[in-house]
Amino acid sequence: MAHQQHINPLADELNSVLAPCIAGRLLSDLGNRLYFPKGIIAQSGEAKQFGKTANATIGMAVKDGKPVMLSALKDQLPGLSPAEAVAYPPTAGNEDLRKLWLDAIKQKNPSLGNAKITLPVLVPGLTAGISYLSDLFLDDKSVLLTGDPAWDNYVLIVEARRNSKLVGFSLFNETGFNVESFRAAVQEQAKLGSVRMLLNFPQNPSGYTPTKEEARAIVQVITETAEKGTDVLVWCDDAYFGLDYEDSIEVESLFARLANAHERILAVKIDGPTKEDYVWGLRTGFLTFGSKGMTDAQYDALIKKLMGAIRSSVSCAAAPSQSLMLKVLADPRTEGEKLEFRKMLEERYAVVRAFIDSHKNHPVLSALPFNSGYFMSMKCSGVPAEELRLKLLHEHGIGTIAIDPTHLRVAFSSVDTGKLESVFQTIFDVAEKMLSK
Ligand SMILES: Cc1ncc(COP(=O)(O)O)c(C=O)c1O
Structure with missing residues (x-):
């Protein structure tokens, strides 16, 4: 049934x-x-507001109005109060x-x-x-x-x-x-x-x-x-x-x-x-x-x-x-540091952009449109993306992702700027050699 x-x-x-x-x-x-459910969480929320004598609702161990907290954890999280560190959030x-x-x-x-x-x-x-x-x-x-x-x-x-x-x-x-x-x-x-x-x-x-x-x-x-x-x-x-x-x-x-x-x-x-x-x-x-x-x-x-x-x-x-x-x-430092990180990513993008723009008409690799984010991907013609990935990894120590049988993804966000050009040169050279074999 x-x-x-x-x-x-x-x-x-x-x-x-x-x-x-x-x-x-x-x-x-x-x-x-x-x-x-109108169960534990909802009732406990009400008690937070109205249970002034005792809040006997939530499954935490509370002493003098604060959740108890192990010293080892306090040492690791000195900037957080017990409530901020270990209490259940909503x-x-x-x-x-x-x-x-x-x-x-x-x-x-x-x-x-x-x-x-x-x-x-x-x-x-x-x-x-x-x-x-x-x-x-x-x-x-x-x-x-x-x-x-x-x-x-x-x-x-x-x-x-x-x-x-x-x-x-x-x-x-x-x-x-x-x-x-x-x-x-x-x-x-x-x-x-x-x-x-x-x-x-x-x-x-x-x-x-x-x-x-x-x-x-x-x-x-x-x-x-x-x-x-x-x-x-x-x-x-x-x-x-x-x-x-x-x-x-x-x-x-x-x-x-x-x-x-x-x-x-x-x-x-x-x-x-x-x-x-x-x-x-x-x-x-x-x-x-x-x-x-x-x-x-x-x-x-x-x-x-x-x-x-x-x-x-x-x-x-x-x-x-x-x-x-x-x-x-x-934190007042956050915005400035974010701008720095962003600038670093933008510089990496510019290096990759310049390389791709000056290597058009490659016999195997053609870049998909890219203008933002962490990645760029290339269409592989005549060479399976997975075979190219394996060769790059095992013979040249370069890790990339074969998205599907015909696309290779490179996360330029995670490669130091100074290394990017040689990484791309190797990818392009290896792909071309694989085609001619
Ligand atoms: C398109 C896209 N959405 C979502 C995520 C995942 O984000 P989170 O790590 O916050 O789950 C990623 C991470 O790779 C992503 O590429």
């Missing part, structure tokens, strides 16, 4: 709040079932950090104007954010569009984990972003009733960000689709936000143009300090929603669904990371 799907009354309540809006229409089977993250991040998003994306967007929800890294969105909006009946080639984790999350389908549109034509291929893929999906897409700029693995004109065209394709009556869910993976090295690039997130564009567009910003603030292993990221006309109650219900996904998997993100990020963002 088929297993009867059980919907908790709290999930039912959230579903009926969301039903009249795009978020409700796009929920997956799991998204439908998720809810945030499910959706430290409220102060969420507010700071919202202010930063608005400041970095002036086109948002007065668009009503949610407070960012803190998740343990951008990957977790993408996985939670997949929980909420993808199941075995849905398709997620993304540029091809794409970061390899997308297919792992979307297909292996969620049993959904990742469909690629061809990211580039001869000049840059392939608007025609994007439009055709969107129109094809629209025939099935709704469109879900994941756009990542600066992109991994190509290192490309659309020009201002291309960004306008992308927004236009999405808006026109919505105007024709199709729901469009757009995830903007802004992992490498801000690392743009050419003047022609659109520096704001597509989220800024989509969050208040149309009732049939639900935009989600996936971002965080991972790469923006050079803290890869801290594991903090954010999800922020924006859709024209969604009410506060609907935004709240959607965030409760997301909190259900968080509570049922990791429960909450790590406390020290959140406390440290608050201090990092408030």
Whole structure:
């Protein structure tokens, strides 16, 4: 007998709040079932406010109003109080950090104007954010569009984990972003009733960000689709936000143009300090929603669904990371040091750019368009990317990534500037020799 799907009354309540809006229409089977329990976390939150005599709610060991903390840990984290270091943070993250991040998003994306967007929800890294969105909006009946080639984790999350389908549109034509291929893929999906897409700029693995004109065209394709009556869910993976090295690039997130564009567009910003603030292993990221006309109650219900996904998997993100990020963002040295790191990456980009521009018409390698981020990728003609990777690694000690059978990715972000030219020269020489054998 088929297993009867059980919907908790709290999930039912959230579903009926969301039903009249795009978020409700796009929920997956799991998204439908998720809810945030009125259990320990919610009751403990109330007790924090009103339990003045004794707070006997949360599973921590508390003495004189503070969580106890081992000396060894205090020695390692002298700048953090016990509460900052070891107490459980809220499910959706430290409220102060969420507010700071919202202010930063608005400041970095002036086109948002007065668009009503949610407070960012803190998740343990951008990957977790993408996985939670997949929980909420993808199941075995849905398709997620993304540029091809794409970061390899997308297919792992979307297909292996969620049993959904990742469909690629061809990211580039001869000049840059392939608007025609994007439009055709969107129109094809629209025939099935709704469109879900994941756009990542600066992109991994190509290192490309659309020009201002291309960004306008992308927004236009999405808006026109919505105007024709199709729901469009757009995830903007802004992992490498801000690392743009050419003047022609659109520096704001597509989220800024989509969050208040149309009732049939639900935009989600996936971002965080991972790469923006050079803290890869801290594991903090954010999800922020924006859709024209969604009410506060609907935004709240959607965030409760997301909190259900968080509570049922990791429960909450790590406390020290959140406390440290608050201090990092408030430190007056941070902005200046970030500019230095960015300058270093930009210099590396300039070295790679110059090498590629002066090595056109190579018989094997042709660079995909790149202008931003950490990476550049090359199409390999006549030599399998994996064979080239292995030869570079075992005979020349150079590590690269074979993205697929025909693309090699180089993370110029992680190679010292002085070494870059010789690394690229070796890659080009080895590839050419392999062809002539
Ligand atoms: C496009 C893209 N999104 C997300 C991530 C992951 O971010 P996080 O380390 O915060 O999970 C990466 C990291 O490589 C990435 O390239």
